[in-house]
Amino acid sequence: MKLLSYFRGEAFQRGVHPPGCKHTAEAPIRRLPFAPRLTVPLSQHIGKPSRPIVRVGEEVLRGQPIAEADGWLSVPQHAPATGVVEAIELRPSARGSWAESIVIRVYEASTQEVLWGAPQDIDAFPPQDIVLAVQRTGMVGLGGAAFPSHAKLTVPQGAKVETLVVNGCECEPYLTCDHRLMVERAADLMAGIRYAMRATGAGRAIVGVEDNKPEAAETLRRVLPPQGDIFVEKVPTKYPQGSEKMLITALFGVEVPSGKLPLSLGMVVNNVGTLAALGKLLPVGQGLIERVVTITGPGVARPGNYLVPLGTPLSFVLDYAGAQTQARQVILGGPMMGQAVASLDVPVTKGVSGVLVFRGEDMAGREGRKTYPCIKCGECVESCPMGLNPSMLGMLAARREYDLMGSQYHLGDCFECGCCTYTCPSNIPLVQQFRVAKQILREKAAA
Amino acid sequence: MGSLALSGVFMALLGIALAGVIAFANRRLYVFEDPRIEQVEELLPKSNCGACGTAGCRNFAEKVVAGEIQPAQCTVNAPSQIVVIAELLGVDTGSVEKRVARLACAGARHVAYLRARYAGHDSCRAAHVVSGGGKACAWGCLGLADCANVCTFDAIHMDAHGLPVVDADKCSACNDCVEVCPKGLFSLEPVSRKLWVACKNLADGDTAEKSCEVACTACGKCVMDSGPGVMKLENNLAVVDYARNEKTDRKAIERCPTGAIVWFDNPNFSIKGAEAKRILRQNELPVISA
Numbered sequence: 001m002k003l004l005s006y007f008r009g010e011a012f013q014r015g016v017h018p019p020g021c022k023h024t025a026e027a028p029i030r031r032l033p034f035a036p037r038l039t040v041p042l043s044q045h046i047g048k049p050s051r052p053i054v055r056v057g058e059e060v061l062r063g064q065p066i067a068e069a070d071g072w073l074s075v076p077q078h079a080p081a082t083g084v085v086e087a088i089e090l091r092p093s094a095r096g097s098w099a100e101s102i103v104i105r106v107y108e109a110s111t112q113e114v115l116w117g118a119p120q121d122i123d124a125f126p127p128q129d130i131v132l133a134v135q136r137t138g139m140v141g142l143g144g145a146a147f148p149s150h151a152k153l154t155v156p157q158g159a160k161v162e163t164l165v166v167n168g169c170e171c172e173p174y175l176t177c178d179h180r181l182m183v184e185r186a187a188d189l190m191a192g193i194r195y196a197m198r199a200t201g202a203g204r205a206i207v208g209v210e211d212n213k214p215e216a217a218e219t220l221r222r223v224l225p226p227q228g229d230i231f232v233e234k235v236p237t238k239y240p241q242g243s244e245k246m247l248i249t250a251l252f253g254v255e256v257p258s259g260k261l262p263l264s265l266g267m268v269v270n271n272v273g274t275l276a277a278l279g280k281l282l283p284v285g286q287g288l289i290e291r292v293v294t295i296t297g298p299g300v301a302r303p304g305n306y307l308v309p310l311g312t313p314l315s316f317v318l319d320y321a322g323a324q325t326q327a328r329q330v331i332l333g334g335p336m337m338g339q340a341v342a343s344l345d346v347p348v349t350k351g352v353s354g355v356l357v358f359r360g361e362d363m364a365g366r367e368g369r370k371t372y373p374c375i376k377c378g379e380c381v382e383s384c385p386m387g388l389n390p391s392m393l394g395m396l397a398a399r400r401e402y403d404l405m406g407s408q409y410h411l412g413d414c415f416e417c418g419c420c421t422y423t424c425p426s427n428i429p430l431v432q433q434f435r436v437a438k439q440i441l442r443e444k445a446a447a
Numbered sequence: 448m449g450s451l452a453l454s455g456v457f458m459a460l461l462g463i464a465l466a467g468v469i470a471f472a473n474r475r476l477y478v479f480e481d482p483r484i485e486q487v488e489e490l491l492p493k494s495n496c497g498a499c500g501t502a503g504c505r506n507f508a509e510k511v512v513a514g515e516i517q518p519a520q521c522t523v524n525a526p527s528q529i530v531v532i533a534e535l536l537g538v539d540t541g542s543v544e545k546r547v548a549r550l551a552c553a554g555a556r557h558v559a560y561l562r563a564r565y566a567g568h569d570s571c572r573a574a575h576v577v578s579g580g581g582k583a584c585a586w587g588c589l590g591l592a593d594c595a596n597v598c599t600f601d602a603i604h605m606d607a608h609g610l611p612v613v614d615a616d617k618c619s620a621c622n623d624c625v626e627v628c629p630k631g632l633f634s635l636e637p638v639s640r641k642l643w644v645a646c647k648n649l650a651d652g653d654t655a656e657k658s659c660e661v662a663c664t665a666c667g668k669c670v671m672d673s674g675p676g677v678m679k680l681e682n683n684l685a686v687v688d689y690a691r692n693e694k695t696d697r698k699a700i701e702r703c704p705t706g707a708i709v710w711f712d713n714p715n716f717s718i719k720g721a722e723a724k725r726i727l728r729q730n731e732l733p734v735i736s737a
Binding site: 089090092094095096097098339340341342343346400429432433435436439440 | 580582
């Protein structure tokens with residue numbers, strides 16, 4: 001195996017080791033029933049919001065397209081349940097600002113059967129048609145970034161993709177949805193990998209799985225196709241191994257150059273959740289209407305991995321999972337990079353991989369901690385996987401020197417993993433400041 | 448000759464030669480600069496705030512001397528100084544209507560409900576990134592004082608209920624608060640604009656009133672009471688058309704049920720209409736779940 005000599009099996013530099021807390025790793029994926037009302041935001045992805053193609057009062061079937069892609073960097077939306085469109089209006093979103101959404105009142109008799117779809121022979125499609133079929137499914141990166149998948153699978157002219165990297169790391173504590181998908185839907189995942197390889201023209205695919213999920217790696221190895229062009233590799237368990245740049249470093253020992261995409265090394269990285277969903281949806285020609293979400297945390301009585309219809313409000317999800325009354329903080333995504341939500345009216349969207357609930361006593365001593373001055377201990381520098389200097393960036397942020405942060409200290413390379421804040425003994429909110437700084441720089445660039 | 452003396456002579460010669468170069472450069476590369484630029488700059492506040500639209504006080508001085516801009520465009524400067532500059536240059540002072548920063552929100556802690564309590568990094572910008580902050584109204588002021596902190600002129604302070612108050616006398620209309628507010632609630636308004644909608648909530652009336660007691664509920668009474676075309680309802684919010692500013696009238700605020708629409712009788716003090724509900728509460732409103 002000459003090929004495997006590429007693999008070094010070593011972790012990337014730096015990073016942190018937060019406690020795993022993967023309590024739901026053994027919990028099989030279960031369906032969540034329909035909420036009485038589903039709120040489907042028109043913008044669940046990076047790019048232009050979709051354009052609604054239904055009217056208020058119109059009946060929609062489970063799986064029916066209800067909004068179309070508005071341009072290339074946009075995806076359609078599909079009705080997650082059979083019902084009637086009650087409103088198309090501003091509704092609370094996880095980002096805080098209210099966003100245009102389609103509200104569907106679900107018929108009580110709505111079943112799990114998907115009533116819309118056109119089976120297609122993907123194997124006969126040329127690559128560009130596969131990309132279009134991916135766009136029709138409304139697929140976005142289900143790892144959390146929610147970048148439209150068809151745009152990621154499009155290889156620009158002149159570029160060549162050799163390797164499809166499949167991200168099965170799931171390095172965030174608590175989250176286990178990708179883990180369960182690899183164990184329970186290995187066949188779908190293999191089909192999805194095959195489609196993605198055909199769409200990008202990649203000659204091989206490598207699934208990177210963190211070594212704390214041995215049964216996932218073994219399940220995948222059992223269903224590997226006979227062609228021998230798909231490999232499963234274990235990578236060390238370390239946060240943020242699931243970042244695409246870190247995964248490439250761990251698998252190949254090379255670094256993605258600053259400001260460049262993995263494409264510059266002939267690679268495309270996709271999440272296992274995305275590819276498993278594509279493997280299931282593409283042959284039947286259906287749209288993305290549900291996703292696996294890990295609902296866990298000390299504040300939940302029945303933690304587990306649930307197949308949640310998109311648009312289900314968090315309040316319904318938490319009721320079903322048995323959130324206790326003293327539940328105090330709800331986070332969408334993982335505890336390191338996830339986002340606390342201010343309202344339980346917020347729906348589960350395509351980019352939500354987990355819902356974490358913490359009680360007051362879990363948060364005691366963590367909230368409102370006093371921030372001390374930087375003692376220049378260098379812990380943040382030791383932990384930054386991108387090799388930045390968070391200490392210096394933090395001091396510049398406090399002085400509002402945002403331009404300097406971007407031009408001299410490579411703020412643009414920060415992907416907000418939060419390792420710096422995690423290790424800082426002075427409780428300095430470093431990554432929070434960087435988020436603000438990046439937002440301001442983006443605004444300035446746009447102006 | 449000893450090496451000590453030699454080095455002394457060498458240094459002397461080098462010094463003379465370089466002095467010659469400097470003298471030559473001073474004559475041949477001399478650029479005439481109007482000495483009045485220096486004088487005008489001395490008379491400016493030197494806060495480099497950018498309110499005049501130039502890159503800073505030096506740039507402003509150059510433009511004043513060149514006649515591209517009038518001395519009064521510097522809104523920060525004292526009127527007496529502006530007269531001195533105008534007399535120095537022998538130009539008209541020019542006139543600029545004073546503008547002040549105004550906040551399009553009245554949702555202080557005792558009238559606006561919370562949906563969650565934010566306990567993170569103490570800054571509006573940071574709170575806004577976390578699910579928009581904890582307020583029930585997604586458009587409202589977060590009250591963490593980014594504007595007061597950024598103000599160079601100490602013109603903004605936070606009142607007892609956590610809402611920024613602008614001191615119109617100190618405000619130089621430099622635009623810093625407008626840029627820093629993550630909710631975009633500040634705007635620079637000429638003081639002649641007296642009718643003001645202190646709300647940006649785009650939710651429908653009932654939802655808006657459930658999240659904040661002083662929200663604009665888009666009832667439309669102000670539109671009926673003001674002259675034709677002066678006000679209109681847009682996306683569940685009353686909007687003043689300032690192109691017809693001279694037609695605005697205090698009558699417009701009188702029947703506003705929540706007091707979201709106010710009248711700035713003087714730039715520092717706004718009054719609510721007679722029918723606006725009186726808020727006697729002093730305590731913070733609780734976190735609501737709906």
